[in-house]
Amino acid sequence: VAGGTITIGGMAKGAGMIHPDMATMLAVLTTDAAIEAALLQALLTTAVNQSFNRISVDGDTSTNDTVLLLANGASGVSLTGANDLAAFADALNYLCLWLAHQIVRDGEGATKFVEILVTGAASEAEATAVGRTIATSPLVKTALAGSDPNWGRILAAAGRAGVALAQERLSLWVEADSASLQLIQRGLPTKYQETEAAALFAQPEFCLRLDLGQGTAVAKIWTCDLSHDYVTINADYRT
Amino acid sequence: VAGGTITIGGMAKGAGMIHPDMATMLAVLTTDAAIEAALLQALLTTAVNQSFNRISVDGDTSTNDTVLLLANGASGVSLTGANDLAAFADALNYLCLWLAHQIVRDGEGATKFVEILVTGAASEAEATAVGRTIATSPLVKTALAGSDPNWGRILAAAGRAGVALAQERLSLWVEADSASLQLIQRGLPTKYQETEAAALFAQPEFCLRLDLGQGTAVAKIWTCDLSHDYVTINADYRT
Numbered sequence: 001v002a003g004g005t006i007t008i009g010g011m012a013k014g015a016g017m018i019h020p021d022m023a024t025m026l027a028v029l030t031t032d033a034a035i036e037a038a039l040l041q042a043l044l045t046t047a048v049n050q051s052f053n054r055i056s057v058d059g060d061t062s063t064n065d066t067v068l069l070l071a072n073g074a075s076g077v078s079l080t081g082a083n084d085l086a087a088f089a090d091a092l093n094y095l096c097l098w099l100a101h102q103i104v105r106d107g108e109g110a111t112k113f114v115e116i117l118v119t120g121a122a123s124e125a126e127a128t129a130v131g132r133t134i135a136t137s138p139l140v141k142t143a144l145a146g147s148d149p150n151w152g153r154i155l156a157a158a159g160r161a162g163v164a165l166a167q168e169r170l171s172l173w174v175e176a177d178s179a180s181l182q183l184i185q186r187g188l189p190t191k192y193q194e195t196e197a198a199a200l201f202a203q204p205e206f207c208l209r210l211d212l213g214q215g216t217a218v219a220k221i222w223t224c225d226l227s228h229d230y231v232t233i234n235a236d237y238r239t
Numbered sequence: 240v241a242g243g244t245i246t247i248g249g250m251a252k253g254a255g256m257i258h259p260d261m262a263t264m265l266a267v268l269t270t271d272a273a274i275e276a277a278l279l280q281a282l283l284t285t286a287v288n289q290s291f292n293r294i295s296v297d298g299d300t301s302t303n304d305t306v307l308l309l310a311n312g313a314s315g316v317s318l319t320g321a322n323d324l325a326a327f328a329d330a331l332n333y334l335c336l337w338l339a340h341q342i343v344r345d346g347e348g349a350t351k352f353v354e355i356l357v358t359g360a361a362s363e364a365e366a367t368a369v370g371r372t373i374a375t376s377p378l379v380k381t382a383l384a385g386s387d388p389n390w391g392r393i394l395a396a397a398g399r400a401g402v403a404l405a406q407e408r409l410s411l412w413v414e415a416d417s418a419s420l421q422l423i424q425r426g427l428p429t430k431y432q433e434t435e436a437a438a439l440f441a442q443p444e445f446c447l448r449l450d451l452g453q454g455t456a457v458a459k460i461w462t463c464d465l466s467h468d469y470v471t472i473n474a475d476y477r478t
Contacts, residue, residue: 060376061395137299138473139299143473156302230377231465234381
């Protein structure tokens with residue numbers, strides 16, 4: 001920033017019961033910037049809403065969610081002006097998102113990291129509701145575990161999210177690296193190759209992009225698969 | 240009944256996505272009684288609300304729920320008077336409950352049939368909400384698969400059901416056949432033997448009885464465990 005270099009550090013612990021907002025999650029962020037507590041809180045809230053509050057591992061919940069952001073001013077560098085604050089916010093957002101993704105990657109039994117990208121929604125709340133429902137559906141998550149491009153389960157989950165949807169407006173893609181394959185166009189399956197779709201679903205990381213065809217709002221949710229190891233971990237684990 | 244013998248038959252098909260009310264379930268009930276359609280509908284609604292609408296397999300849903308009750312009057316026996324109707328209702332309720340339980344027993348990957356009995360609630364709606372949340376928690380259901388008397392997960396699920404609960408009023412028992420073991424008394428673990436609790440959780444059928452200590456309302460929900468076979472079936476299955 002203008003006055004010198006500041007550092008933000010962070011660590012987080014998951015990795016089940018990450019629902020609906022954080023839960024069974026502890027994250028501690030630190031910075032040596034000199035910044036007021038109220039401003040820090042506002043920046044943290046924004047960062048958390050786009051990261052820790054948009055992940056799910058198993059749809060179960062806990063009472064223990066905590067994200068702390070501590071600033072001690074040890075750098076002697078104050079944040080002054082909009083540019084400094086924007087730079088700090090960017091770094092904080094990046095760090096929170098990176099940690100949130102790590103929690104999903106480290107989810108109990110997780111073998112896949114999947115972004116649910118919902119576009120074309122009438123509002124962000126509706127996009128989020130659809131994304132969360134897909135991200136927590138046991139049938140979607142077992143299909144992810146099996147590398148099964150089961151678009152029926154994805155659309156069925158979207159349909160029960162409490163959002164009015166028109167099937168003939170829905171389009172769905174699976175995207176990994178630079179590959180993008182459309183599975184559904186306006187409510188009907190495309191003539192995609194099953195082997196090509198299965199190959200994308202077999203990637204360790206990919207994105208399911210669902211366009212609702214109703215507006216311009218967008219939301220992203222990150223989730224993992226529901227694997228045999230999830231059952232092993234939670235059937236054998238005893239507090 | 241007074242006028243002679245009537246018969247009710249039934250068949251049902253599950254066995255995943257049985258949530259929240261029936262879903263991916265088809266049941267057809269038949270009777271040779273002579274009875275009006277409107278009356279039949281009222282009796283069926285009552286029976287379904289206590290049976291098919293109180294089961295869960297994986298918490299996922301579907302659009303295809305159907306229960307049909309057909310009467311053709313072929314017996315030539317009419318239902319007349321309160322006694323006849325009560326006898327018919329009893330038989331219909333029994334049949335619906337039996338079929339609903341079979342669906343849970345036949346749930347995808349199910350190795351256990353578990354009754355969640357919630358007592359001492361302020362209202363039936365609250366008792367049902369608590370029971371449903373316990374019955375669909377992945378962590379409770381994996382604990383059931385592992386024969387793990389993990390009362391912490393059961394109480395945690397109850398606590399997120401959207402019902403105001405007081406921990407110090409909660410009591411929990413596990414019951415199988417004629418055995419009853421109290422795990423929690425007014426919010427605190429009893430001095431039960433872990434081996435004894437685990438033995439009850441290892442039964443193929445048992446009841447988790449949770450008393451909320453807030454009133455007199457009661458609800459029952461039936462569920463199954465979340466096992467490795469559930470993952471196998473749904474990761475490998477492809478429509």
